[in-house]
Amino acid sequence: MKRRSFIQNSLIVSGxxxxxxxxxxxxxxxxxxxKLVVIQLSGxxxxxxxxxxxxxxxxxxxxxxxxxxxxxxxxxxxEMGLNxxxxxxxxxxxxxxxxxxxxVGYPNAERSHFRAMDIWHTGxxxxxYWQTGWLGRYLDSACQGGKKIHHVIELDDSLSLxxxxxxxxxxxxxxxxxxxxxxxxxxxxxxLSHTPSSHASLEYMYKTLTQTVESAEYVHDxxxxxxxxxxxxxxxxxxxxxxxAELIQAGLDTQVYYLSLSGFDTHVRQGPQQARLLKQYSExxxxxxxxxxxQNQFEDxxxxxxxxFGRRVAQNASGGTDHGKANSSWLIGKNLKQTGFFGGSPDLxxxxxxxxxxKTDFRQIYASLLENWLEVxxxxxxxxxxxxxxxx
Amino acid sequence: MDTHxxxxxxxxxxxxxxxxxxxxxxxxxxxxxxxxxxxxxAPIEMEDLPEGSGRKFMGMSTEEKVQMLQKxxxxxxxxxxxxxxxxxxxxAQLREKMAFFWHDHFACKxxxxxxxxxxxxxxxxxxxxxxxxxxxxxxxxxxxxxxxNNQQNKKTSxxxxxxxxxxxxxxxxxxxxxxxxxxxxxRAFTGWSTLPNGSFFFRxxxxxxxxxxxxxxxxxxxxxDIIEILLxxxxxxxxxxxxxxxxxxxxxxxxxxxxxxxxxxYESGYDISTLLKTLFESDHFRTSQHVGxxxxxxxxxxxxxxxxxxxxxxxxxxxxxxQKALGQTLFFxxxxxxxxxxxxxxxxxxxxxxxxxxxxxxxxxSFSFQSKAAFAGNEEFLSKMEKRKGLRIxxxxxxxxxxxEKIPAENRNDWLKERILLIHSPAKxxxxxxxxxxxxxQAMVQLMAxxxxxxx
Numbered sequence: 001m002k003r004r005s006f007i008q009n010s011l012i013v014s015g016x017x018x019x020x021x022x023x024x025x026x027x028x029x030x031x032x033x034x035k036l037v038v039i040q041l042s043g044x045x046x047x048x049x050x051x052x053x054x055x056x057x058x059x060x061x062x063x064x065x066x067x068x069x070x071x072x073x074x075x076x077x078x079e080m081g082l083n084x085x086x087x088x089x090x091x092x093x094x095x096x097x098x099x100x101x102x103x104v105g106y107p108n109a110e111r112s113h114f115r116a117m118d119i120w121h122t123g124x125x126x127x128x129y130w131q132t133g134w135l136g137r138y139l140d141s142a143c144q145g146g147k148k149i150h151h152v153i154e155l156d157d158s159l160s161l162x163x164x165x166x167x168x169x170x171x172x173x174x175x176x177x178x179x180x181x182x183x184x185x186x187x188x189x190x191x192l193s194h195t196p197s198s199h200a201s202l203e204y205m206y207k208t209l210t211q212t213v214e215s216a217e218y219v220h221d222x223x224x225x226x227x228x229x230x231x232x233x234x235x236x237x238x239x240x241x242x243x244x245a246e247l248i249q250a251g252l253d254t255q256v257y258y259l260s261l262s263g264f265d266t267h268v269r270q271g272p273q274q275a276r277l278l279k280q281y282s283e284x285x286x287x288x289x290x291x292x293x294x295q296n297q298f299e300d301x302x303x304x305x306x307x308x309f310g311r312r313v314a315q316n317a318s319g320g321t322d323h324g325k326a327n328s329s330w331l332i333g334k335n336l337k338q339t340g341f342f343g344g345s346p347d348l349x350x351x352x353x354x355x356x357x358x359k360t361d362f363r364q365i366y367a368s369l370l371e372n373w374l375e376v377x378x379x380x381x382x383x384x385x386x387x388x389x390x391x392x
Numbered sequence: 393m394d395t396h397x398x399x400x401x402x403x404x405x406x407x408x409x410x411x412x413x414x415x416x417x418x419x420x421x422x423x424x425x426x427x428x429x430x431x432x433x434a435p436i437e438m439e440d441l442p443e444g445s446g447r448k449f450m451g452m453s454t455e456e457k458v459q460m461l462q463k464x465x466x467x468x469x470x471x472x473x474x475x476x477x478x479x480x481x482x483x484a485q486l487r488e489k490m491a492f493f494w495h496d497h498f499a500c501k502x503x504x505x506x507x508x509x510x511x512x513x514x515x516x517x518x519x520x521x522x523x524x525x526x527x528x529x530x531x532x533x534x535x536x537x538x539x540x541n542n543q544q545n546k547k548t549s550x551x552x553x554x555x556x557x558x559x560x561x562x563x564x565x566x567x568x569x570x571x572x573x574x575x576x577x578x579r580a581f582t583g584w585s586t587l588p589n590g591s592f593f594f595r596x597x598x599x600x601x602x603x604x605x606x607x608x609x610x611x612x613x614x615x616x617d618i619i620e621i622l623l624x625x626x627x628x629x630x631x632x633x634x635x636x637x638x639x640x641x642x643x644x645x646x647x648x649x650x651x652x653x654x655x656x657x658y659e660s661g662y663d664i665s666t667l668l669k670t671l672f673e674s675d676h677f678r679t680s681q682h683v684g685x686x687x688x689x690x691x692x693x694x695x696x697x698x699x700x701x702x703x704x705x706x707x708x709x710x711x712x713x714x715q716k717a718l719g720q721t722l723f724f725x726x727x728x729x730x731x732x733x734x735x736x737x738x739x740x741x742x743x744x745x746x747x748x749x750x751x752x753x754x755x756x757x758s759f760s761f762q763s764k765a766a767f768a769g770n771e772e773f774l775s776k777m778e779k780r781k782g783l784r785i786x787x788x789x790x791x792x793x794x795x796x797e798k799i800p801a802e803n804r805n806d807w808l809k810e811r812i813l814l815i816h817s818p819a820k821x822x823x824x825x826x827x828x829x830x831x832x833x834q835a836m837v838q839l840m841a842x843x844x845x846x847x848x
Contacts, residue, residue, distance in 0.1 A: 042765060114501075115727055129729035131736055149740070158717055158741045158764055161726075169739035182744055187751060187841050194817045196843070201687050202815060204735055205743065205843040212740030262765035268454050318454035 043265035047328030105326035105358025136165030405485025444504035467505030684814030690718035710783030801826035
C-alpha cells in the first residue's frame, strides 16, 4: 500500500466508523491525547539508594558503607530523601510532579532478572507464563479499533515482550531516520509488490511488513518539521527521550513510548555505578519534562519508571547489593491526584527473607494507567481485575 | 528433490543441504535414510571447561564469582555454536532436530558450561530413543535440578518447583493432577541433588521415605516411582504427541489424529522413533495444507541457512547476537514453559533482520545490528556488549555454483525457486535468466530475503 492510500485509510478510521468495545462508551477513539512514557531500568535498580529512607536507623545499620549518608542525601521530608546524583529531579518533586511507590511488587516475587522482567512485562502471576505483554495487549485492542502499530513505539532496534501483542506488535525504532532508510531499501519495496499466496502465516507476515513500512514512513514524514531546541545530555538515553519529545511535538498519533536504561545489576561496588546511571536518568528526564512543558505537552504526558526487582536491604561483602523483591516505581506528571510518597516510607522492620515486601501490586499501577489515563478497560488488558489507585 | 521431500527434510531436520537439492530419490527412500542416519550418537566434546559450582565456587569472593561466570558464559557460547554446527551439518538430522525439540520441552537455562554440555548430550543421546528413559535422565540432570530449585527440596522444607514442572510441563499437563499431587510428588523428590563435580547425588538424610498418595496410588514412593506413575498415565503420551504435532506438523491441532498417534506412542512403551516413523509415513503429514504451514523459529531459520549454504558457524560469534536479536538463544529459553511459536516470532524489527541477513551473505558485506542490552552483568561487560555487532560471513558461492552448472542457465532460477521455497507468491520482479556465476548470489538473495522463505 502506498502512503497516500494509507493516509486515506487512517482518515476513514479516525472518522469513527465504529467504536471498539474496549474503549469506554463516552470516549471516541481519538479523544484521548494522553501520552504514556514507560522507562525500564534494567538489571534491578536499588530503590533504597534512589529514594533514600534517611530517617530510618535500620537502613544505616544494614548498609554500613553503602547507605547514602545523612549529610549527602537530598532531604525531601523527615523520612525520605533523594540520591544526591539526582539533584536535577528534585525540582520536579518540589513542584509536586512526582509520586513514588516504595514497595511495588507481586506475590511470590522472583529474584531472576529474566523471570521477574517477564512478569513485569506480561502482568502474569509468578506461576504463569504468558507470551504477550500488557502494552502489547493494549495495542491489540487499539489496532482492532483501527489504530496503527505505531500507536505504541519502543525506542530500540528490537521489541520487549511488554509491547508484543498476539496480533499486533509495537513499532521498534532506535531513530526514525534509520528505520526509514531500512524500509526504503530496494528489497523491502520489492517484497511489498508481491501478492501473497492465500496462507495464514504468510498473510500475517505481509501484514506485519506492510504496517511496519507504513508506520516508518508516517513517523519519518511527521518528524521532518520538528526539531527540539532544548539541550539533552549526549547519552543514548538522552537522545531517545529527545526523539520522543520531538515525536510528541510533531503531533504523532502515538500514545505509548517505551525505552530502557541498562546497567543496574550492581552486585559489586554499587556506589559509583548506580550514581552515574541515576545522574544520566534524572538529567535526561528533567530535560524531557522541560521540553514538553515549553510545548504545552507536559500536562498530557505521564512517565512511569520501573525496574524488575529491588535489591537486598543489606549490602553484600563486595560493596554492592544482591537481588531482592519489592522495589520503588514512580510516576512523573503534572496533574497527579497524589504526590510525594504513596503510603509513606518503606517498611524495613518486617522484611520478607531480607527483602522489602510488597504493598502495591504493580498491576494496580498498570490498571490506573489503563483506566484513568489511556481510558480503556483495564481488566480486558490485564486479564484479571485489579483495583485502580486514586492517583490520576 | 520434490516438494514432499523438501517438506520432510524441513521437519525431520533443518531443511535440505545444497547437495540434497540435486538428489532424486523417492519419499520412502529418503525417509528410510533420515531414520537410519540418526541411529548413531556421538557426544559433543569440549575440553578445559571452567569450574562453575560446588564448594570452590561458594568460597569465592563476588569478583571471583563474576569472573567465573563470565568464563562459563564464554564456554556456553562456544558450546552453542558447536551444537549449531551439529544441527546444520550432522547427517543425524532427525536426532539433532529432536534434541532441539526436547531442549524446548525440557526448557532449562544453563549458565554452567559443564552442566550445559552434560545436558545437551543427554538430550541428543535420548532424542529419538525412549521417552521414559529420557525423562528419567533429565530428571536427574544437574542443570535441571538446579534450575528448578530441587537443591532446596528437603524433607523438612519441601520445595515444589521441580515436582510441579515435572507434572505440568514434562508429562501429563495441567488439569491432570491436583495441588495435593504436586505436594506429594515434591516429597518423593526430596534429597535429589547434585555434587560439585556435576553428577547426580541422592541425599538420603534429606529424603522423605514416608507413604505418599499420588494420582490415586499409595506407597512409599521414590522420585523414580513418581516418574513411572506419570508414564502410566495416557495423558503423558497425549501431551507429548500434541506438542510434537505442533513442532512437526502444524500449529493447528487435529485432535483425532493426535489421539490416534498418542495411542500408538503409549502402546509402544513411549518409543519415540516408532512415533516419528508413523507420523512421517502418514498421508496426514504430507497433506498440502501442512506443507510450509509453520513459521521457522529463529534457530530453524538460521540453521537452515547454515546448512543450505554450507557455512561453519563455530567461528562466527556474531551468530550469537543474531540469535538474541531474533529472540531465540540456545541454552537460554525465556522460562520453564519454553519458547513461543509461530506468529510470536514475527514483528517488524525481527522481520527486517531476517530479510537483511541473506542480503549480507549475498554481498559478502558486514551485516550490523543491535540487540537488547543484557539485564545482568557489570558496567564494563555491558559497555562491551552494547557495541554495534557486525556479522560478516563469506559464503563459498563459487563452490556452490559448480554443482548448479549442470542445470541449463535459463532454468536455474526456477529450478532453485522450486527447491528453496515451499510456498510461492507471484512476484513482479524479473526472474534472473540466464543465471550465471556472477548473478548467482543475487538470485539466492531474491529467494531467501523473502517472507516465503520464513516458512517451513
